[in-house]
Amino acid sequence: MRIAVEINGASYEGDVEPRTLLSDFIRHDAGLTGTHVGCEHGVCGACTVQVDGETVRSCLMLAVQCRGRSVLTVEGLAPDDAPLHPLQRAFHERHALQCGFCTPGFLLAAEALLRERPDPSEREVREALAGNLCRCTGYEGIVEAVLDVAAQMRAGGARDGGEHGTGRAA
Amino acid sequence: MKPAPFHYVAPQSIAAALAALGEDAKALAGGQSLVPLLNFRLARPATIVDLNGIVGELAYLRRSDGALRIGALTRQATLERSRVVARGWPLLAQAVRHVAHPAIRNRGTVGGSVAHADPAAELPVALTALDACFQVRSAQRGTRTIAAADFFQAPLMTALAPDELLVEIEVPPLPAGAGTGFAEHARTHGDFAVAGAAVVRAGTEHAAIALLGAGPTPVRVPDAERALRRGASATEAAHIAGAELDDDWRRALVTDLVRRAIEEASP
Numbered sequence: 001m002r003i004a005v006e007i008n009g010a011s012y013e014g015d016v017e018p019r020t021l022l023s024d025f026i027r028h029d030a031g032l033t034g035t036h037v038g039c040e041h042g043v044c045g046a047c048t049v050q051v052d053g054e055t056v057r058s059c060l061m062l063a064v065q066c067r068g069r070s071v072l073t074v075e076g077l078a079p080d081d082a083p084l085h086p087l088q089r090a091f092h093e094r095h096a097l098q099c100g101f102c103t104p105g106f107l108l109a110a111e112a113l114l115r116e117r118p119d120p121s122e123r124e125v126r127e128a129l130a131g132n133l134c135r136c137t138g139y140e141g142i143v144e145a146v147l148d149v150a151a152q153m154r155a156g157g158a159r160d161g162g163e164h165g166t167g168r169a170a
Numbered sequence: 171m172k173p174a175p176f177h178y179v180a181p182q183s184i185a186a187a188l189a190a191l192g193e194d195a196k197a198l199a200g201g202q203s204l205v206p207l208l209n210f211r212l213a214r215p216a217t218i219v220d221l222n223g224i225v226g227e228l229a230y231l232r233r234s235d236g237a238l239r240i241g242a243l244t245r246q247a248t249l250e251r252s253r254v255v256a257r258g259w260p261l262l263a264q265a266v267r268h269v270a271h272p273a274i275r276n277r278g279t280v281g282g283s284v285a286h287a288d289p290a291a292e293l294p295v296a297l298t299a300l301d302a303c304f305q306v307r308s309a310q311r312g313t314r315t316i317a318a319a320d321f322f323q324a325p326l327m328t329a330l331a332p333d334e335l336l337v338e339i340e341v342p343p344l345p346a347g348a349g350t351g352f353a354e355h356a357r358t359h360g361d362f363a364v365a366g367a368a369v370v371r372a373g374t375e376h377a378a379i380a381l382l383g384a385g386p387t388p389v390r391v392p393d394a395e396r397a398l399r400r401g402a403s404a405t406e407a408a409h410i411a412g413a414e415l416d417d418d419w420r421r422a423l424v425t426d427l428v429r430r431a432i433e434e435a436s437p
Contacts, residue, residue: 001178018178018218019208040171041206048273054247055273060205064178065222109273130359131271 005066007032008076016063022056023047025063026073034074034104038133045132048105049073055112074104077111086152087111090145098136105132110146118153120146173208180220184227184337188309190219191333197221199243199282202274221335228281228337231255236343242281242336246293247272249280259341261350261368264434265296268352271360281336289325289386290362296352297339298322298388299368299380305338306330313337322387348372351434353427354382365423367411369431374399379411379432384424394428404432 004013007030014029026035026049038046040059047058050072077085084092087107097103106129113120113128120128125146126139134142179195181187191197196215198204199222207213221228221243228243231252238259240249249255250266269275269283269292283293284304298318307313308331321329330336344350354366365383370376377398381389394411402410412425 017175019173019175021172021205021209024172040209042202042274045271045273054276056277057202057273059209060201060274060277062178062201062205062220064180065220112272127359128272131273 001064003064003067005030005063005069005071007071008073008079014063018062018064020063021059022049022051022061022063022066022071023058025066026058026071029063032073032075036101036104038101043133044102045105045109046102048108048132050108050112053112053115055109072108074107077107085111086149087114087145090148090152091142094141094145094148096137096141096145097134102132102134102136106134106142110149113146114150114153118150120150122147125150171209173205174211174214176208176215177217178220179217180223182223184224184307184335185309187219187221187224188307188333188335190217191308191335192217193332195219195332197285197335199285200245200278201282202270202278203282203286203288229279233258238341238343240280240339240341242279242284242338244280246275246278246280246283250275259300259344259350261296261300261352261370262293262341264350264352265292265368268292268354268356268360268363268366274360280339284321284339285328285330285336287322287326287328287387288362290364290383292352292354292363292366292368292382294318294322295366295380295382295388296368297341298390299370299378300341300344301378302342303340304336305340306334307337308334315340318388319390325386344370345372345376348376349435349437351431351436353430353434355423355427365420365427367424367428367431369428369435371398371432371435374401377407379407379428381411381424381428383420384412384415391428398432404429404436407432 012030036046038044042057042060049058179190195217198220228241230241232239256263304316351369354363356363368380370378377395379391391411394407398407408425408429411428412421415421
């Protein structure tokens with residue numbers, strides 16, 4: 001089936017079988033390999049992206065279901081020529097990643113959380129991220145990074161927030 | 171870890187979906203249970219009938235004649251955020267928060283959870299405690315309504331025929347002054363529950379207790395419900411609810427979860 005999907009504001013076309021998963025379309029057809037594929041059955045959260053602003057597991061959607069819809073991947077958080085997204089910067093500063101495999105999924109889940117709940121408690125952050133597994137960090141740095149960005153937003157906008165804030169690029 | 175090939179149908183109406191369903195076809199709602207099964211190739215249906223083109227007809231939360239009507243394709247996240255649900259049927263809001271994670275609830279549907287009938291799923295247990303009815307439809311035989319007690323038959327097995335589609339869930343109003351409680355134990359937040367309990371209680375007038383993880387389907391415990399109506403304490407009723415379970419550990423767990431759910435439901 002011929003499909004066109006908007007990813008990070010650009011249109012990507014492909015000729016896919018109905019069984020093609022959204023995660024594989026993003027990586028193989030669109031060539032956006034920032035989205036990582038871990039368990040492929042919805043448990044690990046590594047492949048988390050946003051479709052029309054809502055987080056989804058891209059391994060649990062078919063690419064054909066995204067015809068005409070808008071997908072945001074980690075590449076869309078901060079385009080190549082732009083500074084890092086505040087969440088990416090906070091992850092860097094808080095050592096919230098080691099191998100980095102789970103990071104794109106965490107970033108997109110955290111971005112959705114802060115958009116819906118700009119002032120989350122630590123417990124709310126932990127609950128919102130409970131569907132994303134990290135085997136390296138022990139989660140402390142990740143939770144601190146998200147709380148940092150929330151605090152920056154309360155203090156009047158995150159650094160570099162003028163351009164994209166915690167809003168979506170797409 | 172990729173689905174086997176299938177024929178893909180994306181109907182734009184309930185009628186077209188019913189025409190496409192049958193022996194070797196599977197309805198795709200939110201896909202949060204079906205797609206993992208496809209990825210593992212544990213399910214290899216010849217045809218996938220994608221219902222997401224008919225969300226307009228099948229996704230709604232409506233109050234009519236005091237009852238709550240939930241369109242089968244209503245996302246779990248919509249149920250979670252609904253003020254109508256929080257006010258009138260708080261047990262559903264309490265239960266849905268335990269369903270996996272936000273990214274799963276954004277796609278997963280109420281009807282999908284019911285039709286999949288995983289014995290560890292929260293919504294079937296809550297709906298059983300609420301005496302919900304399920305409206306199912308087929309092209310050949312029209313619409314019929316099935317009570318929760320008759321709907322869930324075994325793990326992943328329901329009264330739905332292959333050519334039938336679950337279209338609506340009807341939840342009767344709660345008795346006046348009723349409180350609700352939901353408690354479960356899972357190894358990590360959002361994981362499948364090992365055991366759980368859903369309770370609706372209105373003083374000595376009404377008591378409903380449904381168990382998760384105490385059998386192959388959601389289980390009601392009429393003896394414990396009767397005890398509550400006769401004024402038994404939460405601890406006493408919980409002991410009756412767990413008494414039938416053979417395994418010591420599971421009995422202790424279920425008993426404690428029932429006690430907590432009763433206490434949450436009792437003002």
